[in-house]
Amino acid sequence: MRPLIVLLALCIALPAHAEGFITRLLNKPVPGGVAVVDLGNPAQPPKVRYQGKPVLTVHEDGQRWIAIVGIPLSVKPGAQHVTVEGGQALSFQVGAKHYTEQRITLKNQQQVNPNAKNLARIERELAEQTRAYQQFSARQPSNLLFDKPVNGPLSSPFGLRRFFNGEERNPHSGLDFAASRGTSIKAPAAGKVILIGDYFFNGKTVFLDHGQGLISMFCHLSAIDVKLGDEILRGGHVGKVGATGRATGPHLHWNVSLNDARVDPAIFIGAFKP
């Protein structure tokens, strides 16, 4: 409890300018959001874990270390904690957020209730993608305020509770952009291509590792224009918008994952709506 009280006291007592830019931008502690946890100023870069998984840490403004924690959509509002190597636990509070419903009609019934063969494929592909989300490389992300990966308006937000042909399925794990087929998808920050696939639900897909568990996934592409292992610069071309996989029309679906938790990409482009 004590670190939480200290943190809360700091938030209340310090003038606004004491909170750094990254904290102001990213601290949206709700299910499917991000918690920024102050780690003070230890001599060594701190190693932090949340739910047993390594967490992104940044030396903000050259003054103090912060942990940038992805909160899974499944987490209930209330106290959560990270552990810092050496045994210390730091608490943070997760608030509530209401996510609305979306009803989608699909002509292909296999995309709602897949047969045994397709289920086996889906399971295999899910495992492959989960392994990509769990990678944790040492690099520091080039930028935490991301560029939009396509020029286009936001369409379906993150976290929608989705019903396909009336049946509830997994909530929307990313953010959709309305964009026409063939629109160039650009890296929102520098990254390494760690997985490429053509999946049952996601269609043509690219995973980009920005560093320390911060990973972008782009899917439903019409074309993939990078290779496994490529290093993509910020703003570099990744592929083209399409409608492959389970999509009702061309759009870009973009996932952002932190410590293997899919979080709202809108946070990283300054478009988060509480």
Ligand SMILES: [Zn+2]
């Ligand atoms: Zn989507």
